[in-house]
Amino acid sequence: MFIQSEKFVENHQGKLGDIAVYRQESNPTTWRLCKMNLAIRGIDSNLGGEHADTFHKDLHKSLKADYILANPPFNISDWGGNRLLDDARWNFGIPPEGNANYAWIQHMISKLTPSGSAGFVLSNGSMSTGPA
Structure with missing residues (x-):
């Protein structure tokens, strides 16, 4: 979904720097993969400093x-x-x-x-x- 958002912004004359991604993930493996995926693409993101349950530790x-x-x-x-x-x-x-x-x-x-x-x-x- 993040990658499609990046493509949408670029296809509509926007700059990648115009968006920021905030996400939270409870699964540690998924959290690390997401962090890596966004970093490789240069997308500004804040996934929190750790993996955590969205409902119980926002x-x-x-x-x-x-x-x-x-x-x-x-x-x-x-x-x-x-x-x-x-x-x-x-x-x-x-x-x-x-x-x-x-x-x-x-x-x-x-x-x-x-x-x-x-x-x-x-x-x-x-x-x-x-x-x-």
Whole structure:
């Protein structure tokens, strides 16, 4: 997704220096690969100083972004939602403990500036989970 963003900026007469990438990753191998991939391409990035769980250790607490592109992990059931019932990110209700999809959406919304936009990929059934 980052590489496609780079191509989009370049194809629309933008400069690569006009974008900055902020990311957080809990998997240490994925975190290192992402850091390396962005460095090789010269993309300005802040992945936090370590790999960490986005919900329980937000490394970008004060971040407000104009644009967010994300592909969070689908249908995570053991995301620890029961420990985050009073979280300030849940402006649209507490996400279900058994599925993190709505937690991801609210997390991204909480990171947007007032005029910001977000685009994200979720699993096919994300908009129809729960009883009919």
